[in-house]
Amino acid sequence: MYKLSQIIQKYRNARIAVIGDLCLDMYYFLSEEKSEISVETGHRTQSVSKFASEAGGAGNVAINLKALGALSVDAYGVIGADPFGLTLESILSKEGVNCDNVLIQENNWNTHVYHKFFRNRIEEPRCDIGNFNKVSDTTILSLLNNFESKLSSYDAIIINEQIAHGYHNTNFQVKLSAIIEQNKSKYLWITDCRHLNSRYNHTIRKLNIHEARAIFTEANVKGRPLSGNIELLNWLYAYWKKPLVITLGEDGAIAIDDKGNVHEINGVNIIGQMDTVGAGDAFLSAFALSLATGGEMSDALNTGNLAAAVSVTKLFQTGHPSVDEIIEMGKSTDYRYNPEIAADIRKAEFLDGTSIEKVGIKKTGYPRVAIFDHDGTISTLRHGWEPIMKEVCMNAILGSSIDLASIKELDKVSNAVDDMIEKTTGVQTIIQMHHLSEMVRSFGLVPENEVLSPIEYKKIYNDKLLDMVSGRVELFKKGLLSVDDVTMKGALTFLEHLKKRGVLIYLASGTDMSDVQREASILGYDSYFNGGIFGSVGNTSSDPKRGVIETIIKSLPDDINAEDCYVFGDGPVEMREAAKREFTRIGMVSDERQRWGINNEKRSRLILGGAQVLIPDFSWIPKLAADLGWEDK
Structure with a gap:
């Protein structure tokens, strides 16, 4: 974290030129309220409940650079002699971007404008201005003459091209390429082109x-x-013989430096809704500033990745990350691991003759400390919680409009809820309900005075869930279900084995602590957890799994290594917390319905969470132990 702060503090000395397509993004949030029938056309009008305008394209990059503290940012581009051009120039100037070299072409040029319409948070077809522009040779000559006269004052030059009908025509390309050729070793040149890579x-x-x-x-x-x-990165490096960076969306980025060294950064795991508009510009800005101020390629990759992660959390806007936001994002970052393996079962590596999938694990010692998740890892009492949570979320977000919503709207909400549940499996329920409250407000289908608090949403969910759990507990108490019917295959046998070997065993769950302790006691395995049973206490800043791991770290004897501490779980949260401390991570791809076998829906999220091994249930532990050499050490 100290190094990250040091890198970013140097941004204040950077002098950057941005030469590219200057655009204006205009956002219209449509509403059915207060619309009327037009007297002139007979058609119903559309009311705009909210309106915003922001700089896009090279303008967005320039503002990002200033937001990150650059000493000076000069924009080079072309706008039209129209009100949109005045608006764009005003936005840039207000943010401290120098617009002295933003030229106005009087004829055959309209300011590039993207009119973006949103109805119920769903984007409708866009209207674009500027697709028929024709830049003049005079404009090109003036723009490049101005640029070349100030070239020596810059630490880096960013070339942006994203519009097929912008001013990057053949004449401009030839002239700018000649300037680059003459100054290729003097300055840092970075390009971000959509059509001219x-x-x-x-x-x-x-x-x-x-x-x-x-x-x-x-x-x-x-x-x-x-x-x-x-391999693609290396091929492009051989093809161009220059360093480059490839962004991988939510899976991070890869780069190769001037010595041919490859650098990788995992994507940041973001819980909640995301808006990817402007994420590439945010990455580019921090990446360029890091290199321009003497940072290594790995430093630039990291800061760019964090800036993009901040950007996607800003909904319905281009999103300008600040220095403080990047530093905060860099604290105890949750990453997405091994995305290519997670996305493609064909890349799986199985232990011969078994259903055990290995994801980069090496031989380790016998567990000295073991931390277990509860639901889906040991207990199956709460199997089926996901449909209950989805029902609660759908009802909360759609409110009274649930029966009137279109198929498109239902799909939009359903996909958002599925994504939230997928990403938050294993976290405290109260945190999930905080995300639900944010989603209700974001979709805007429920009046503000009807939006409930996270605690109120949690009560609705818990009441429904505990009805199901209580029914199963009653069957157990009556002897109609045995403990084997409500626990994963081999779980209790493995716990017994660990306890006999003197392993310190913890239970850590995102479920309320009182419920976890009660259920473990009823089912009769609470005594195995000599390290303690931990659950949620309703404090969103105190995750029980993180707390247990941090407690263990502080109290580890000198003879216990991090890899001797094992975490077993079926959710990505415990995997990520363990990965940060380099604990050994065993992911449970458990099929809770039948208590044994594989639930393939868990595979991807566990690998992305950092799991090093995937096992269906605990009956596979002897095979895993033999492969890892537990008994040999």
Whole structure:
């Protein structure tokens, strides 16, 4: 964290030029309220309940640079002699961007404007202005003359191109390429182009994964296949013979430096709704500033990744990360691990003759400390909680409009709820309910005075869930269910074995502590947890799994290594918390319905959470122990 702060503090000395497509993004949030029938046309009007305008394209990059503390940012671009151009220039100037070299072309040029319409938080077809622009040779000459006259004052130059009908025509490309050629070793050149990635040589190219694959496909005349993203990165480096960076969306980024060294950064795991508009610009800005102020490629990759992560949390806006937000995001960051393996079962590596999937684990010692998640790992009493939570969330978000919502609206809400549940499996219920409250407000389908507090939403959910759990507990008490019927196969046998070996055993759950302790006691296995049973106490800043791991870290004897501490769980939360401390992570791809076998829906999220091994249930422990060499040490 100290290094991150040091890197970002240097941004205040950076002088950056941004030459590219200046755009204006205009947001219209439509409402059915207060609309009327037009007297002139006979059609119903559309009311705009909220309106906003922001700089886009190169303008967004320029503002990001200033928001991150750059000493000076000069924008080079073209706008029209229209009100939109005045608005765009005003936005840029207000944020401290120098617009002296933003030229106005009087004829054949309209300011590029993207009119974005949202109804019930769903974006409708966009209206664009500027697609028929034609830049004049005079404008190009003036723009590049101005740029070349100030070139020596910059630490870095960012070239932005995203509009097919902007001013990056053949004439401009030839002239700018000549300037780059003459000054290729004097200055740091970084390009972010949508259509011209093969054009501006001697620059560090920033591409997204789709652009990178398109270039490979076009140039790969022999039809050579690629095994993965790193091979693609190396191929592009050999093709261009220059450093480059490829962003991978939510899966992070990869880069290669001028010595051919590959650098990787995992994507940041974001819980809650995301808006990816502007994420690439945020990455580019922090990435460029880090390199411009002497940072290594790995530093630039990390800061760019964090900036993009901050950006996607800002909904319905281009999102300008601040220094404080990046530093905060860098504290105890939750990452997404091994995304290519998680996304493709064909990349799975299984222990011969077993259902055990290995994800980079090495031989380890016998567990000295063991931390277990509860629901879905040991107990199956709460199997079926996901449909209950989805029902509660759908009703909360849609409110009284649930029977009137369109299929498109229902799908939008359903997908958002599924995503939230997927990403928050294993966290405290109260945290999930905080996200639910945010989602209710974000969708805007329920009046503000009807939005409940997280505690109230939690009560609705808990009441429904405990009705189901209580029914199963009663069957157990009556002897109609045995303990084997409500626990994962082999769980109690393994706990017994660990206890006999003197292992310190903890139970840590996101469920309320009183409920976890009561259920473990009723089912008769609470005595195995000699380290304690921990659950949620309603404090969102005190996660029980994180708390247990931090307690263990502080009290570890000198002869116990981090890898001797094992975490067993079926959720990504415990995997990520363990990964931060380099504990050994055993993911449970448990099928809770039948208590044994594989639930493939858990595979991806556990691998993304950092699991090093996946086992269906505890009956596979002897096979895993033999492979890891537990009994040999």
